[in-house]
Amino acid sequence: METSLNYTKVSALMGLYRIKVKSGMSENFFDQLLMLVHDMLPENNVLPKSTDEMKKFLKVFGFGYDLIHACKNDCILFRKEYEDLVSCPRCKGSRWERDKHTGEEKKGIPAKVLRYFPIKDRFKRMYRSKRLAEELRWHFTNATEDGTMRHPVDSLTWLQVNDKWPEFAAEARNLRLGLSTDGMNPFSIQNTKYSTWPILLVNYNMAPTKCMKAENMMLTMLIPGPTAPSNNINVYLQPLIDDLKDLWSEGMEIYDAFLKERFTLKAMLLWSITDLHKDWLLSTL
Numbered sequence: 001m002e003t004s005l006n007y008t009k010v011s012a013l014m015g016l017y018r019i020k021v022k023s024g025m026s027e028n029f030f031d032q033l034l035m036l037v038h039d040m041l042p043e044n045n046v047l048p049k050s051t052d053e054m055k056k057f058l059k060v061f062g063f064g065y066d067l068i069h070a071c072k073n074d075c076i077l078f079r080k081e082y083e084d085l086v087s088c089p090r091c092k093g094s095r096w097e098r099d100k101h102t103g104e105e106k107k108g109i110p111a112k113v114l115r116y117f118p119i120k121d122r123f124k125r126m127y128r129s130k131r132l133a134e135e136l137r138w139h140f141t142n143a144t145e146d147g148t149m150r151h152p153v154d155s156l157t158w159l160q161v162n163d164k165w166p167e168f169a170a171e172a173r174n175l176r177l178g179l180s181t182d183g184m185n186p187f188s189i190q191n192t193k194y195s196t197w198p199i200l201l202v203n204y205n206m207a208p209t210k211c212m213k214a215e216n217m218m219l220t221m222l223i224p225g226p227t228a229p230s231n232n233i234n235v236y237l238q239p240l241i242d243d244l245k246d247l248w249s250e251g252m253e254i255y256d257a258f259l260k261e262r263f264t265l266k267a268m269l270l271w272s273i274t275d276l277h278k279d280w281l282l283s284t285l
């Protein structure tokens with residue numbers, strides 16, 4: 001059997017991990033799935049055989065995540081000025097979980113946790129790959145000539161961005177991103193207790209066939225359930241928005257493996273696919 005050319009180790013893992021997240025699969029079942037897929041592949045394949053092994057690999061590879069405690073009523077995140085508080089400054093709710101039977105507070109065990117996969121390191125990593133660094137320039141020379149819409153590059157929003165921010169537009173490597181919730185309706189109610197709400201960043205710099213591939217749909221956040229925080233989703237998006245603001249205003253200096261040079265990368269959030277508080281997102285950028 002040939003090695004699969006369609007999947008790198010990272011994209012295979014991210015694809016499988018997304019299924020776990022979407023389905024609310026337990027770690028035990030996910031271990032079994034990884035084991036099975038591992039056995040299906042040629043003998044010397046590199047796919048991890050357990051969730052633990054996968055997490056370690058993803059962490060080393062820059063896909064580690066930050067755990068950020070959240071108010072159980074979704075008012076605030078315990079970060080920045082609230083980092084050391086043990087109760088929410090708005091609703092006064094405790095930061096810690098309560099034992100269901102005794103009602104006792106379990107100090108140190110957070111009631112709610114947001115997982116954030118920091119984006120800056122991952123952008124740096126993308127440009128260190130010669131292939132990706134080249135693919136990220138695709139949009140620059142591939143706008144439509146016949147007026148048909150094949151890709152966001154042919155959209156009015158894209159042209160408006162070019163018009164309004166010519167300096168940003170002049171650098172082919174600057175990233176144009178969109179927010180998505182992985183095809184799920186963020187405002188529907190899920191019943192599973194451990195449901196999480198994945199937030200993905202889609203990268204529109206690449207060709208249409210590549211944009212929607214698992215490795216380019218970056219899982220950036222897992223917002224804790226049980227229900228979608230429809231009113232307070234902005235609270236959870238803050239760490240991501242902070243990084244996006246930095247990347248928009250300051251940018252960051254990184255290495256481009258295709259052109260073999262350092263440059264200042266900037267990024268812009270074009271829109272959110274679900275129109276999830278889009279006005280608010282754009283107004284903060």
Ligand SMILES: [Zn+2]
Pocket residue numbers: 071072073074075076088089090091092093
């Ligand atoms: Zn609160």
